[in-house]
Amino acid sequence: MAEATETDFLKQQKGRRRIKNFLAAINYHDDDLQTTIKIMRMKLLEIQQRDSSAVINKPQTVRKIIFKFSGSKTVLHKHDDIEKDSRNMSHSETKRQKINNGGMQFVMDFIKSVGGSEAQFVIEKRLTISDVNPNQGRLLIPVLQLKNKKGFLTADEETMMGNKEDVSVWVFDPERRKSMLNLAKWKMSKECYVLKTNWNQVVKANGFKEEIVIRVLSFRVDDQLCFVLDRVA
Structure with missing residues (x-):
């Protein structure tokens, strides 16, 4: 002791x-x-x-x-x-992730509300100067950047684009306004899908600027190909 x-x-x-x-x-x-x-x-x-x-x-x-x-x-x-x-270090990233997840759910709810199905996440893109330039009048969607590598087109639509024909699509902007645009496939330095015809009106109506980040999803209402845009940042 x-x-x-x-x-x-x-x-x-x-x-x-x-x-x-x-x-x-x-x-x-x-x-x-x-x-x-x-x-x-x-x-x-x-x-x-x-x-x-x-x-x-x-x-x-x-x-x-x-x-x-x-x-x-x-x-x-x-x-x-x-x-x-x-x-503390991850607070902003966590907050952004929660907003993004919540935004994605709102988009999915919207797609269901208009009778949509076959929803696919196409791309999340930081807009470039050419995407918002009225003299260009199109949104480039590089094929290599697609979230779903299988694509979102039917065999018939792929054939049309292979023949350099446009596919008419409905596009819902972040305010869920609907516009008819044309979807094409261009072979530039990299193969790209292109949303064009009335794209300038979408840019102007939503105040899209260079560096703004948008998310694009595709879906179908019956057989009609549609896209919905969601602003991320």
Whole structure:
């Protein structure tokens, strides 16, 4: 028993020295240093005891102890800094993801409301200067950037485009206004689908500018190919 008591005493002494060295390292001065050391050590022991009694296999996070001093009074705060920083760093991304997921659900609900089916995510695109240039009058949808590599056309529509014929499609803008546009397939430096004819009116009505991000989905009402546009950012 005496040996155990002596061991505990040595541990206490070692702990006090560490705290004293820590305070010296940060140039902290206190008229009542021993009281400060006592308070800090008690708080550290409380944290250690709580951590030891935590549920086994509970995901661990690294904790950082921050000491704030006011006169001889010591206030100890415990923060799960890594977890907190991660939340802060990803806050904007999480918010954007929630908005995007919510927006996608609204789009799917709209498609159902007009009797649509076979909905497919076509592309999410940051508009380029050529996409909103009235002299160009078209939206380029690069084939290589399609979300669904199988495409959204029927065999007959593919044949029409192979013969350089346009396919008439309904396009619903972000305000769910409906316009009739033509869909073509162009072979440029890269193969692209092109929404044209009345595209300028869609751009003007929605105030589309360069760098605006839109999402495009395709669907069908009976056999009619339709597209719905949703503004993301």
